[in-house]
Amino acid sequence: xxxxxxxxxxxxxxxxxxxxxxxxxxxxxxxxxxxxxxxxxxxxxxxxxxxxxxxxxxxxxxxxxxxxxxxxxxxxxxxxxxxxxxxxxxxxxxxxxxxxxxxxxxxxxxxxxxxxxxxxxxxxxxxxxxxxxxxxxxxxxxxxxxxxxxxxxxxxxxxxxxxxxxxxxxxxxxxxxxxxxxxxxxxxxxxxxxxxxxxxxxxxxxxxxxxxxxxxxxxxxxxxxxxxxxxxxxxxxxxxxxxxxxxxxxxxxxxxxxxxxxxxxxxxxxxxxxxxxxxxxxxxxxxxxxxxxxxxxxxxxxxxxxxxxxxxxxxxxxxxxxxxxxxxxxxxxxxxxxxxxxxxxxxxxxxxxxxxxxxxxxxxxxxxxxxxxxxxxxxxxxxxxxxxxxxxxxxxxxxxxxxxxxxxxxxxxxxx
Amino acid sequence: xxxxxxxxxxxxxxxxxxxxxxxxxxxxxxxxxxxxxxxxxxxxxxxxxxxxxxxxxxxxxxxxxxxxxxxxxxxxxxxxxxxxxxxxxxxxxxxxxxxxxxxxxxxxxxxxxxxxxxxxxxxxxxxxxxxxxxxxxxxxxxxx
Numbered sequence: 001x002x003x004x005x006x007x008x009x010x011x012x013x014x015x016x017x018x019x020x021x022x023x024x025x026x027x028x029x030x031x032x033x034x035x036x037x038x039x040x041x042x043x044x045x046x047x048x049x050x051x052x053x054x055x056x057x058x059x060x061x062x063x064x065x066x067x068x069x070x071x072x073x074x075x076x077x078x079x080x081x082x083x084x085x086x087x088x089x090x091x092x093x094x095x096x097x098x099x100x101x102x103x104x105x106x107x108x109x110x111x112x113x114x115x116x117x118x119x120x121x122x123x124x125x126x127x128x129x130x131x132x133x134x135x136x137x138x139x140x141x142x143x144x145x146x147x148x149x150x151x152x153x154x155x156x157x158x159x160x161x162x163x164x165x166x167x168x169x170x171x172x173x174x175x176x177x178x179x180x181x182x183x184x185x186x187x188x189x190x191x192x193x194x195x196x197x198x199x200x201x202x203x204x205x206x207x208x209x210x211x212x213x214x215x216x217x218x219x220x221x222x223x224x225x226x227x228x229x230x231x232x233x234x235x236x237x238x239x240x241x242x243x244x245x246x247x248x249x250x251x252x253x254x255x256x257x258x259x260x261x262x263x264x265x266x267x268x269x270x271x272x273x274x275x276x277x278x279x280x281x282x283x284x285x286x287x288x289x290x291x292x293x294x295x296x297x298x299x300x301x302x303x304x305x306x307x308x309x310x311x312x313x314x315x316x317x318x319x320x321x322x323x324x325x326x327x328x329x330x331x332x333x334x335x336x337x338x339x340x341x342x343x344x345x346x347x348x349x350x351x352x353x354x355x356x357x358x359x360x361x362x363x364x365x366x367x368x369x370x371x372x373x374x375x376x377x378x379x380x381x382x383x384x385x386x387x388x389x390x391x392x393x394x395x396x397x398x399x400x401x402x403x404x405x406x407x408x409x410x411x412x413x414x415x416x
Numbered sequence: 417x418x419x420x421x422x423x424x425x426x427x428x429x430x431x432x433x434x435x436x437x438x439x440x441x442x443x444x445x446x447x448x449x450x451x452x453x454x455x456x457x458x459x460x461x462x463x464x465x466x467x468x469x470x471x472x473x474x475x476x477x478x479x480x481x482x483x484x485x486x487x488x489x490x491x492x493x494x495x496x497x498x499x500x501x502x503x504x505x506x507x508x509x510x511x512x513x514x515x516x517x518x519x520x521x522x523x524x525x526x527x528x529x530x531x532x533x534x535x536x537x538x539x540x541x542x543x544x545x546x547x548x549x550x551x552x553x554x555x556x557x558x559x560x
Contacts, residue, residue, distance in 0.1 A: 267480060345487070348483060352480060
């Protein structure tokens with residue numbers, strides 16, 4: 001047995017050595033002797049790097065390029081200059097939606113190349129080109145927003161219609177005129193932020209499990225119980241519960257879950273439901289912005305701007321706290337007359353409220369609580385190991401599904 | 417004993433409708449059938465994936481609203497029952513009328529034309545005529 005282990009160890013060493021040697025050979029092969037390069041960076045008028053700019057190298061007054069390359073995502077490029085070196089060289093930079101520019105290399109740069117050295121150009125700025133594709137894309141964007149706002153088409157259908165129209169214009173219009181080129185399919189796909197999609201999907205599955213445990217009913221009834229009939233306490237606690245839930249769930253979902261039970265509390269206390277619902281909506285919006293996962297807008301901004309969960313929490317919490325205090329005062333002042341007239345309408349309604357204010361599935365709630373807590377820890381501390389929030393949400397959702405084993409069709413249906 | 421159908425949607429604006437039906441029940445001695453219709457059309461613009469869960473929540477809310485109305489009727493010495501239906505409000509009221517053939521149907525008439533009113537004043541009158549046509553009931557429009 002020991003001998004077998006020794007043989008394995010030797011084989012492992014030989015294999016590792018081979019890999020290392022082969023890497024050395026590859027590295028040696030990659031060291032290209034004495035090549036000349038023109039280096040540079042291209043940015044737009046906002047100072048943002050521009051990727052995929054086509055850079056062509058020409059001998060002045062000849063139509064065929066003698067070298068070409070593209071800029072990387074950071075806007076940098078390295079263009080190899082073939083030898084022998086001509087007397088005059090120029091660069092042509094072009095990219096869809098930007099104005100094409102031509103740069104003639106100066107004598108100083110050519111003499112640098114002639115002396116066998118590469119050189120870097122100063123940062124080049126490309127100006128945007130406002131052409132037909134700009135107007136088509138702009139008008140389609142406004143139309144899609146109008147369709148969503150008026151409710152003429154479902155949000156998803158409106159977005160699909162807009163995207164397919166832009167692709168149709170790109171593919172069918174470009175053969176007629178280049179100015180109708182908006183983007184190609186692979187480029188369009190690259191604009192989808194999968195970090196956002198998976199984060200929202202994971203959180204929706206977690207919510208789907210939590211909402212069926214009766215926790216929202218229990219919390220709302222808990223607010224009623226601890227208020228002891230003092231309406232300002234009831235109002236404040238309901239706002240706090242809604243706000244905290246909104247910090248971790250989508251605002252619309254939170255309000256959809258809180259509204260029915262809030263209406264029941266209001267009816268039991270003989271006050272207009274709006275007196276409790278409107279402050280809850282305010283609280284949901286105000287506290288909901290304090291975390292990365294509180295609203296889809298934050299998720300989009302965070303993903304695009306690389307703003308982390310902790311960045312959101314630490315920078316927004318103080319302002320959100322102050323705004324929440326102001327909101328409680330404002331709500332109380334606005335609805336104090338209605339709130340002061342509240343009284344228990346009938347014991348039967350209270351009994352019904354108590355009956356509904358119970359946890360319906362404590363086992364699932366306990367499991368969801370453990371996994372939810374773990375997810376929060378990963379959201380907060382995960383960024384130290386570059387753990388994306390979407391990965392945390394997916395881990396949490398998967399763990400919950402495996403542990404609880406809900407109906408998988410229901411879970412798929414729970415994702416918008 | 418055909419009874420009185422009283423369609424309500426809860427909240428303070430339904431109070432005059434409930435009061436009207438209770439007064440009517442006092443006079444006629446008939447039972448009030450409070451009707452609450454769960455309409456989930458609003459979800460198509462927000463979160464359609466939650467339809468099942470929200471439908472159940474709103475149904476429970478409807479039962480609560482009906483219980484409140486029934487309590488009020490009982491306090492006034494009037495017998496009543498509550499029914500929840502799911503679907504389009506207008507269709508469900510008509511369907512319930514066809515089942516029950518009530519003597520009266522009490523509906524709320526909004527005080528002013530608002531965008532969120534289910535029916536405009538003209539449409540409400542047409543709806544009342546249709547109910548009478550379907551089940552020969554007298555329709556009473558109570559101002560909300």
